[in-house]
Amino acid sequence: MTLIKETDYGTPESKSEKMITLTIDGKSVTVPEGTSIMRAAMESGTEIPKLCATDSIKAFGSCRLCVIEVEGRFGTPASCTTPVAPGISVKTQTPRLAAIRKGVMELYISDHPLDCLTCAANGDCELQDMAGAVGLRDVRYGYDGANHVFARNSGEANFDWKPKDESNPYFSYDPSKCIVCNRCVRACEEVQGTFALTISGRGFDSRVSAGMDEAFFESECVSCGACVQACPTATLTEKSVIAIGQPEHSEVTTCAYCGVGCTFKAEMRGEEVVRLVPWKDGKANHGHSCIKGRFAYGYAHHGDRITEPMIRETIDQPWRVVSWDEALDFATSRMKAVQEKYGRNSIGAISSSRCTNEETYLVQKLVRAGYGNNNIDTCARVCHSPTGYGLNQAFGTSAGTQDFDSVDDADVILVIGANPTDAHPVFGSRMKKRLREGAKLIVIDPRRIDLVRSPHIQSDYHLPLKPGTNVAMVTALAHVIVMEGLANETFIRSRCDWEEYQDWATFVSRPENSPEALAATLGVSAADVRGAARLYATGGNAAIYYGLGVTEHAQGSTAVMGIANLAMATGNLGRRGVGVNPLRGQNNVQGSCDMGSFPHELPGYQHISGDKARAVFEEDWGVKLDREPGLRIPSMFDSAIEGLFKGLYVQGEDILQSDPDTRHVSAALANMECVIVQDLFLVETANYAHVFLPGATFLEKDGTFTNAERRIQRIRKVMSPKNGYGDWEITQLLANRLGMNWTYTNPSEIMDEIARLTPSFSGVSFEKLDRDGSVQWPCNDEAPNGMPIMHVEGFARGKGKFVITEYVPTDEKVGPRFPLLLTTGRILSQYNVGAQTRRTENSRWHEEDLLEIHPHDAEERGVHDGDWLKVQSRAGETTLRAKVTDRVAPGVVYTTFHHPMTQANVITTDNSDWATNCPEYKVTAVQISTSNGPTEWQERYRELSETSRRIAGAVDAAE
């Protein structure tokens, strides 16, 4: 194992197809037009000294270290800012160039501390490297004059010196080491798109400053770390590097947080993580990351992590730490006893979108082949199940149509019910980059998300519709497209079922579907809806990106199909820059769905009732499979309350916190006789568990995740599991106690089995992934290298299907008792229910969940910023603090659900999507009143959590 060092070509790649040939140091070099001479030299193996250039950002030309000579041209131009030209002859090293470089370095070093031996960047400093490269031997100027290096000059206070800024928990800023190369400023602008940094002052006074000369933590900085990565010196450095030292080996792995699927180099010293650095070759992130992926891995060592198995007879007892054998035997005999007493269908399992493909595959195999039923479901039920259903109906595959890179060719971006800058930050940055290049933007969201207006970005249309009216909106847009003759009939005739299209066109053309007729329902002006529809239909390549704000509704599946209709009607499918793109929540939502985690589907979306598909699995697994769909999560709970469902194995999922209607879920769990929770922490669900099996983090196991663009990527084990086993091994141990004789010794063997049984995965193997980095399914004989863009020639199902999407208002209506609509979302620094991120420094950015309320609604109720509020729905009540803001429209309130004590799901109801039962998180009618603090339920819940988390014999550190 070695430390992966990526080549820095100095300037970004040119996308031109025209090739240019030139000579560099006597060697002939051919590169795309627009390439810098610096890059051309590096590609041919010659490294020209540089300081202010790096290939993630545009050339700047300020340091003058990279000078060259071009035959027949005067002077010594900078190679980073000079493009190649046909036939020129370049020299990268001459006595004149060497002298210039030495002079430049001498000046830099004269205002730089010489404490290299004790500097955190020692061994990883470009300034140090360049001093070596140019042969600097001597600095003639001395340190007595004006400088930024010393706090005092000859005993006098030095006002040019500034102390370190340690305000960010993850990195520090030491101005005394800054060479003002501007790389950090440009990274923040160009890569991240936050514009938090500037160079303040001029000349000698120039220095990097965050916000309005603020501390980093107080500024707009979102702590993505792009500036730290870009900094050539120790000025911006990870605190972990300062604490530990330079890494000695690294492995490429994939972020375990969100569906973007950023890949990282895990840079290690032994089994200790020194830092995670986004991988430049990562096809999803191209060397960028967000605060979660890069910095929030500390939960692996948090004191709350449980690393030993525990059991208890009943949930009012304290936990008893036992051996793995005892815990597994106990779990198995209980599950068996339940099945004997209550029947084969009385047990089931829930797999996790946080675990690997191989792990979710094994859990569903355990259920189908071991439990002998199909009671397997996954947390994707509560987020993107309507995507699977809706896109499968329309196109014939349950997945997004594009890769992320496709956004670079989009002319119009339509974001509906998604908040990419918070929930999918790295893709959000990509999108912002394209918007700054001039793409148009339509945002359909009840809330004014950051994209609507942020530095250098302004949406062309923001349609702040009322929560729950997506289907009406999509139909109104379609009305305009059809009635104004903007539909792409050539595309429709050749690619879709024409007759179905005509039925649909007749439906959307009805007068009651016009923006004017729907204006009151939507709460959006008809003119804006018309303008947005015209822009989408006529603005060039138009791409739709949507998220949970579309799926988590009573008509979630209908809205997904409506979105597919829009794309088909305008011909925005089957090429770059267009498409229908679901932004998935958790890292492996796509994968867990692909792996057969739904009760009605075998891996690869093969319906369980299909005799042919079932036969393939039956033969491979050597068992008979049940042909009936099993229980979905809500049915598991309902059956549990009826006393029919008694045993549940939950891998890596906190259903009690993440599922709607907490009271119902807790009553269901309390009714079970065997609940097995496999997780890192005693999560909320574990309050009701009889067996706790400690899980492993993504750093401690091998496997694959599949991101929102269907990209399958490796995660690699960089440290031994603290709990002893990878999660796949634990499932195997459970299975073998049921007599299943599994003999997997490595997750690669599980992937081989998946490839053998799943037509769309037949070309996937760890070997291929290790070789190619990643692949986007389908990957089989027809598409041996995967498929970045789908439906290029025709749809997977044949002809695209237009589905009629009649708007049915949700039952969740405002009225005198509950006059406001609550909608929910997430924020950048936290992740889902927060079990991991809350156990890192990320919590400093989001200490509690707040309720956003419009000033008008706040005034009416006498609510001020920071007041405790009681939020009541027909399901329950909770308390939160208020944040008064006009980001939400009057009549709408908004909160996140990252903290368990908030118990936001106490108020969400059991309404759900008609097709998939995906809960309607995004709309709950509520009333708000001021309150003195936590509700009785929250207090009782706190007590319950404390009692049920007791571990026998353990000393409670908190006391």
Place this chain on the structure above:
Amino acid sequence: MSHNSVEKLVKMANQIGAFFGAQKASQSAAGMAEHLMKFWDPRMRALIIEHVAHGGTGLDPIALEAVKKLPPVK
């Protein structure tokens, strides 16, 4: 059998009916029946079939028609 549970199923069936009812008349009840076969587990189907056998109170016409098309649950 809890009353509450059947009530939930009736609500869900009506929601599904509202979608299929909007599709072409020739496909709507059949489409809904197929949906129930594909996605509802046998327990749910048995409950709703039994409910329809007892009159099917609360079900919209299309949902009623679709449930009547379902084969008995073994």
